Amino acid sequence: MSELRFDDEVVVVTGAGRGVGRSHALSFAARGARVVVADLGVQVDGSAPSSDPADEVVGEIRAHGGEAIACYGSVADEESAAAIVAAAVDTYGRIDAVVNNAGLGLGGLFADTDPGQFRTLMDVHYFGTINVTRAAWPHFVRANHGRVVNTVSEVMLGGLPGVTPYGSAKCAIFGFTRTLAVEAVAHGIAVNAIAPRAYTRMSASQADQMAANLAPPDGATANLASAMVPDQCAPAAVFLAHRTCPLNGEVLQVGLGGIARIAVVRSPGIWRSSLTAEDIAANLDEIGGIGDAQELPAVPTW
Template sequence: MAELRFDGKVVLITGAGRGVGRAHALSFAARGASIVVADHGVALDGSGHSNSPADDVVSEIQAAGGQAVACHESVSDEKGAAAMVQAALDSFGRLDTVINNAGINGPELFENHTADEFRRMTEVHYLGTVFVSRAAWGHFMHNGGGRIVNTISEGPLGIHEMMTAYGGAKGGVIGFTLALAAEGPKYGISVNGLSPRVSTRMSSPEVMSHVYGRPLESFAQLPNIFPPELCSPAAIYLAHPSCPLNGVMLACGGGQVLRIAVMQNQGYSTENLAAEDIAQNVDKVINMANAVNIGVGIQNLRSHHS
């Protein structure tokens, strides 16, 4: 099939100075997109600030013949989020896609987490996604559509320990993504989620060693198996005008892409349901063999927007 190009399109990517965001920025630029490289340049836990990560990626894109501009604002600040969208309009005159990728990490057992850590995770992951999406939403409505790709995670699914702060915030992003997807088609806007399966500083061997309590050497090969570049194809597909998906969550990395979904089964029904009925039929209640997807699923945006 023909290459999925983005010539004449403008893509805003948050957290684009390093890791997954940088890989996205370079991939989209190589396919013709003009890029807003938004990155506050913080440490892994959200502290500090540096212009260098965003500026370095802009220089890298420009050196390869592409177009890019840096924005050093924080997604956790509503005015900063609006400035990112404005940077696209001021520099390139339009905005077609938002990739909400900015994030921080700090895995710890629930009893050791502080309230400030929960608050910081929520401000960056959840509210940051909301603020940037909201800043772009009115522009997309006015211009007949747009695409939002939110970076979700498998952290909320209970498959790792030490994920209560991070996973809780990312769970909010999942809920926001699916709920917003229900509103988008009437404006020609798609909203999808992408869970990167990668090894970056947020999931480095050092971080994984801490989470699992295993030697650092056990995770030494992860950067080679799960480089961030191998999750960017899913971002490119979800952002392309030809993609019919809306309200869909994909996981991508290491050469594999798959769907994550919220499912519901037939359960068990009876008149005057009592707790004892549930206890006696719990196998039917939890059996997901014939479960179906909940939510918007797959839609053709053009048919809804016509």
């Protein structure tokens, strides 16, 4: 098929100064998009903001003949998030897609965390996603077109210890993606998400666990962390942000050279006219069996 191009289109990528976000920004620019590189330039704990990461990515895009501008505001702040979108519209006259990738990597076992860590991650991941999307939404509605690509993580489904604050914030984004997708249909907008498998600054502390849990189906585990390069996640973001993408309300797990769909299903369960706790206890296998499970799509587009 022909190359998926973004000529004359404008894409905002948050957290675009390093890692997965940087790969997204470079990929969009290589396909003709004018890119707003938004990055606060902080460390994984949110400290030491710097304009350098965003500026470096913009410089790299321009060195290859592309168009890009840098923004340095925090997506957790509503006004700063709105300024990111305003920069796109003021500079280029339009906005076609937002890729919500900005985040922090705070973690720790639940007993060792405090409510402040949960609030910080919700502010950046969840409310940051909401803030940027809300700012772009009126432009999308007026254009009867727009793409929102959010960033979740498979740890939101469990499997790794020590990531409860992070996984909780990502799960909130999952719910936001699925529910907003329903409203998006009437306006020609699509809202999807990716779950990247990438070794970055944020995932470094869980590298060994990731290597054990994220091994590909063939069982190969040798030097898995070095194989989890962020560049392998960009194709999913590019596809979901393209105007021809038919998906809405979906989550694509991507990385390690593979891609898969994360779906929500409901088991057939059991049905009783007067259900008791004992009925549940006696029929756990039947309740939990998913052999004949029914998929619960956000929007029936697959």
